[in-house]
Amino acid sequence: MVFELKERDAAGRICSFRTPHGTVMTPHLLPVFNPNKMMITPKEMQQRFGMQVLITNSYIIYKDPVLRTKAMEHGVHTLLDFSGPIMTDSGTFQNYVYGDVTVDPLDIVRFQRDIGSDIGTILDIFGTPGQTMTDAEASVNETVARAAHSVPEKGPMSLACPVQGSVYPHLREQCARRLSALAADFFPIGGVVPLMENQRYADLVRCILAAKRGLDPSKPVHLFGCGHPMIFPLAVALGCDFFDSSAYAKYANDGRMMFPWGTEKLDGLSELPCCCPICSTYTAKELHNLEAKEQIVQLALHNLYVSFAELKTIRAAIHGGWLWELVEQRAAVNPALMDALRVLREPAHLEWLEHVEPASRTTALFYTGPQTIYRPALYRYHQRLFSRYHPCCSTTVVFPEGTKPYSFFYAQQHRQIASQMHATCVVYSSLGPVPFELDEMYPLAQSVFPETVDGDTQHVAQHLMEQFLVGKTVISSGEIHTVPTEKPLRKTIDSDHQRISAVADMQFGYGASAALFTGPLRIIKSKKTGKIRNVLCNGQHVVSMRAEDGCFTLKLQGGQCLHTHLPSPLLRVVVADDAVPFIREGKSVFAKFVTDCDPALRPYDECLIVDTDDTLLGVGRTLLARDEMLAFRQGVAVKTRESIPS
Ligand code: GUN
Numbered sequence: 272m273v274f275e276l277k278e279r280d281a282a283g284r285i286c287s288f289r290t291p292h293g294t295v296m297t298p299h300l301l302p303v304f305n306p307n308k309m310m311i312t313p314k315e316m317q318q319r320f321g322m323q324v325l326i327t328n329s330y331i332i333y334k335d336p337v338l339r340t341k342a343m344e345h346g347v348h349t350l351l352d353f354s355g356p357i358m359t360d361s362g363t364f365q366n367y368v369y370g371d372v373t374v375d376p377l378d379i380v381r382f383q384r385d386i387g388s389d390i391g392t393i394l395d396i397f398g399t400p401g402q403t404m405t406d407a408e409a410s411v412n413e414t415v416a417r418a419a420h421s422v423p424e425k426g427p428m429s430l431a432c433p434v435q436g437s438v439y440p441h442l443r444e445q446c447a448r449r450l451s452a453l454a455a456d457f458f459p460i461g462g463v464v465p466l467m468e469n470q471r472y473a474d475l476v477r478c479i480l481a482a483k484r485g486l487d488p489s490k491p492v493h494l495f496g497c498g499h500p501m502i503f504p505l506a507v508a509l510g511c512d513f514f515d516s517s518a519y520a521k522y523a524n525d526g527r528m529m530f531p532w533g534t535e536k537l538d539g540l541s542e543l544p545c546c547c548p549i550c551s552t553y554t555a556k557e558l559h560n561l562e563a564k565e566q567i568v569q570l571a572l573h574n575l576y577v578s579f580a581e582l583k584t585i586r587a588a589i590h591g592g593w594l595w596e597l598v599e600q601r602a603a604v605n606p607a608l609m610d611a612l613r614v615l616r617e618p619a620h621l622e623w624l625e626h627v628e629p630a631s632r633t634t635a636l637f638y639t640g641p642q643t644i645y646r647p648a649l650y651r652y653h654q655r656l657f658s659r660y661h662p663c664c665s666t667t668v669v670f671p672e673g674t675k676p677y678s679f680f681y682a683q684q685h686r687q688i689a690s691q692m693h694a695t696c697v698v699y700s701s702l703g704p705v706p707f708e709l710d711e712m713y714p715l716a717q718s719v720f721p722e723t724v725d726g727d728t729q730h731v732a733q734h735l736m737e738q739f740l741v742g743k744t745v746i747s748s749g750e751i752h753t754v755p756t757e758k759p760l761r762k763t764i765d766s767d768h769q770r771i772s773a774v775a776d777m778q779f780g781y782g783a784s785a786a787l788f789t790g791p792l793r794i795i796k797s798k799k800t801g802k803i804r805n806v807l808c809n810g811q812h813v814v815s816m817r818a819e820d821g822c823f824t825l826k827l828q829g830g831q832c833l834h835t836h837l838p839s840p841l842l843r844v845v846v847a848d849d850a851v852p853f854i855r856e857g858k859s860v861f862a863k864f865v866t867d868c869d870p871a872l873r874p875y876d877e878c879l880i881v882d883t884d885d886t887l888l889g890v891g892r893t894l895l896a897r898d899e900m901l902a903f904r905q906g907v908a909v910k911t912r913e914s915i916p917s
């Protein structure tokens with residue numbers, strides 16, 4: 272099994288997952304096939320939906336003498352007539368529903384291996400939401416013990432070990448950590464079906480986050496039994512890679528149709544609110560009038576079209592950098608999902624989400640409602656504003672919201688103020704305080720908010736503004752007279768200098784501007800836009816400012832300054848000795864060669880590449896967070912931009 276991260280957004284990711292029967296692009300849905308009753312064949316699913324992997328239940332095959340013999344003789348791929356990757360489950364869920372599973376936990380793992388399953392599942396203990404903490408702990412202990420005993424039996428098969436722990440986050444996290452320490456390959460989050468059936472999405476989110484915290488970030492995560500597309504965006508944004516669906520068939524059996532916004536009874540629809548091939552072929556009435564069995568098949572197909580379409584939307588959102596927008600929009604359709612989103616406002620969760628949040632995006636941050644102000648990118652901005660930004664002067668002029676970027680909008684007043692007094696200029700925006708010198712940085716200029724925002728956002732912005740102004744001499748911009756003073760200041764503050772210093776400190780950490788800009792500066796601006804492009808210090812090109820996100824790209828000379836003046840581990844990615852010659856040739860840093868990394872580095876951050884003696888090898892841009900760099904065995908950790916030949 273090879274699992275490699277290709278693209279990312281929020282805590283979601285597009286990964287390639289290579290199995291002996293083919294490669295799957297995640298996030299992906301595994302439709303559940305019951306070998307006894309296949310209403311749609313795997314081949315048809317492959318053709319219609321691009322299904323790349325499916326799941327079936329090995330316990331059903333094991334219990335049925337005919338199926339069992341066929342599977343043992345010809346393999347599960349022949350049994351299902353599918354040549355792509357097949358995952359098998361173990362009977363845990365049957366035991367939870369019917370309570371009559373008698374198979375030995377190791378026998379069922381060996382059986383899955385012997386029938387050629389690509390991903391087999393241990394016989395875990397389904398931890399129900401109603402369990403006491405003591406019972407949940409016992410289920411976790413037994414699940415971990417079974418996992419430990421199952422690993423040596425897995426053979427060439429990948430082994431899935433579900434994370435249990437009921438609704439107790441500390442047990443979920445502990446279970447995840449213990450399972451991650453074993454040589455398991457795949458981590459479903461188990462025991463969550465009852466939470467989903469009862470729309471307890473807030474608890475579901477707590478379960479996912481707790482599990483993710485404890486899991487090896489380089490392994491695939493599956494949300495076991497989640498087949499409703501309404502949940503997919505949020506679950507992906509929290510780091511789930513796989514889903515499985517028997518819901519498509521169960522709902523169809525009940526005359527119910529799935530949509531991204533929920534479920535509709537066919538009988539209640541006068542028109543089909545969908546353009547899938549099924550809904551384009553039939554009217555609601557025609558679908559309603561179909562013979563029962565045929566109706567079920569058509570509804571199942573519709574349910575699968577909608578489910579696979581939602582995953583396409585999610586992958587497009589990850590690629591485009593608008594996954595949070597999608598999550599918030601989708602959550603607005605269901606109050607229980609809104610409660611689930613609210614869980615993400617808790618500081619501990621925000622902190623975890625922030626650690627994998629991309630440093631920047633190519634698309635703007637769009638406001639969708641009261642949750643937007645709690646996005647990890649804005650949380651990061653607020654945190655850094657108070658830890659990395661140090662205003663030049665205590666006197667602070669506060670401007671009302673204006674057009675972005677603010678320093679352009681208020682350019683005239685800004686010049687006037689600069690000539691009259693030493694003051695920090697800040698906009699009281701819906702995002703919170705925005706000092707002029709930071710206004711081009713992602714996500715400040717690259718955000719679209721309505722003129723009037725909701726009360727939650729106003730409250731957050733106000734709170735941050737008050738905090739920002741503590742101890743300052745505050746002047747409202749309206750109080751600044753429009754006539755120039757007679758005696759202009761002799762030494763005015765250079766706003767370009769102020770901007771590059773503030774951006775460097777926000778981006779690289781407080782102290783970075785002093786490390787980068789140590790001598791005479793030359794700031795080169797775009798003739799067309801007037802924006803800062805390149806910064807030279809002592810005649811050396813140290814950084815370029817990107818037009819898209821107002822952040823710096825580090826040049827080798829700049830890297831050398833930061834390396835000299837900032838102590839290890841700051842901004843460093845440390846590579847093993849064997850990788851050094853490759854980095855020196857300009858090759859990218861593969862995750863498996865990373866031995867350490869500054870914990871403050873985030874995906875898409877500029878970084879210094881050093882060897883184990885802290886010798887600078889080059890500069891580049893990270894693709895992974897520290898814990899991911901240290902866990903992944905495949906893929907690129909840092910894209911090298913410039914390197915120092917030996
Ligand atoms: N299917 C749905 N939930 C679960 C679970 O917790 N464990 C297993 N093995 N299968 C499941």
Ligand code: ZN
Pocket residue numbers: 545546547548549550551573576
């Ligand atoms: Zn449809």
